[in-house]
Amino acid sequence: MKPGFISFVLDTAFRVLVPFTLVYGVYVLIFGEYGPGGGFQAGTALSVGVILSKLIQGKEKAQFNIRGSMALILAGIGTFIYAAVGFTTMIFGGKFLEYEFLPIPVHELTELHVWGILGIEIGVTICVMTTFIAIFSALTGEEGPFKDA
Amino acid sequence: MKKYAALLTIALAFVFFYAAGDLPQIGDKDSPANVHVSPRYIEDAMEEIGSPNLVTGVLADYRGYDTLGETTVIFIAGIATAMILRGKKEGDDAE
Amino acid sequence: MLDFLTNSLIYWLFAILFLLGFFGILANNNFMKKLMAMNIMQVAVIIFFLLLGQKLGGTLPVIWGTDYVVEHYINPLPHALMLTAIVVSLSTTGVALALMMRIQDHYGDLEEDEILRRMNK
Numbered sequence: 001m002k003p004g005f006i007s008f009v010l011d012t013a014f015r016v017l018v019p020f021t022l023v024y025g026v027y028v029l030i031f032g033e034y035g036p037g038g039g040f041q042a043g044t045a046l047s048v049g050v051i052l053s054k055l056i057q058g059k060e061k062a063q064f065n066i067r068g069s070m071a072l073i074l075a076g077i078g079t080f081i082y083a084a085v086g087f088t089t090m091i092f093g094g095k096f097l098e099y100e101f102l103p104i105p106v107h108e109l110t111e112l113h114v115w116g117i118l119g120i121e122i123g124v125t126i127c128v129m130t131t132f133i134a135i136f137s138a139l140t141g142e143e144g145p146f147k148d149a
Numbered sequence: 150m151k152k153y154a155a156l157l158t159i160a161l162a163f164v165f166f167y168a169a170g171d172l173p174q175i176g177d178k179d180s181p182a183n184v185h186v187s188p189r190y191i192e193d194a195m196e197e198i199g200s201p202n203l204v205t206g207v208l209a210d211y212r213g214y215d216t217l218g219e220t221t222v223i224f225i226a227g228i229a230t231a232m233i234l235r236g237k238k239e240g241d242d243a244e
Numbered sequence: 245m246l247d248f249l250t251n252s253l254i255y256w257l258f259a260i261l262f263l264l265g266f267f268g269i270l271a272n273n274n275f276m277k278k279l280m281a282m283n284i285m286q287v288a289v290i291i292f293f294l295l296l297g298q299k300l301g302g303t304l305p306v307i308w309g310t311d312y313v314v315e316h317y318i319n320p321l322p323h324a325l326m327l328t329a330i331v332v333s334l335s336t337t338g339v340a341l342a343l344m345m346r347i348q349d350h351y352g353d354l355e356e357d358e359i360l361r362r363m364n365k
Contacts, residue, residue, distance in 0.1 A: 033200040035306060038208065040331045072231055079224045082217055097213040110199030117200060117209040120216070127220050128331060131227035135338035138234045139345070154270035158263050165263070169255035176300030178315055183299060187319040195307055203305035203320035208327065219328040226335035233342040 014056045021049035039121035043128025068137030071130040078127030085119045262288035297322035
């Protein structure tokens, strides 16, 4: 018996939906400065991918799985990345989130802005994605006293 | 109770419909929202930030401190959900 | 009449959507229905903000090319503000659902008058 899959329809739906949703989320994050996109949208798309994976394959056996407790830790890390970029610019002599003072070797000054925006958007993406996964797993009772509900 | 709710809603409806007459026409290029800050964003963002997506530029660079607050709000909402639901259930104190 | 259709009708429609949510919050007795009405209200406010950023003949605020004028791109500010508002509304909805699960667990009901009766007992 194949582990995790329940029926042919769910098997096909998983294979069609989930990998493309995750890849599209990463694309929206990376491409967010040159086209429509950004950190919040990418985080929502990635969380939808993981939640669909949990819904289709079950909470324990899901292939793209982030457990609820791990998700909360990652959400804190995402917010920390955002603040860390801000404090890095402060350490190197600028104001909070003033990207010209980032310690990256570049040719033009505006390139530093692009790197700074990419850094904080990675933080936003991790925070939004894992927060929604944490809310989902708390509401569906993955851990904690509402397990039977 | 529903009667008072309906009366209050109708009163608010009159206020809204009266105020809608003074709002700018849809798509107006010279409405106050479109002439105050945003022309500077559209003109200078390319030289100052180098990011063609203006929404990302405004969100992450001009108003980056704002967005840090929003991210913190989302993070706190996630923690609050987990803390509300992971405490002990009522009547579980015996174990 | 044409002036009304082009000028105020869209604002009237979203005022009606907002009022639907407002009436739903006041008149419904069930907390779940109140939350749904609150979300309807939120959507009305968000779309109202986006309406104010529109420009006739403008395209989306992603710059293509080197020579451009301000009138060609719609206002990016309402989009940036409402983007975060949508995500925050989603997470606050999660908090509200968690609180409702606790209320259901404690009182065994989600009707407002029933909960008030049991609180005062």
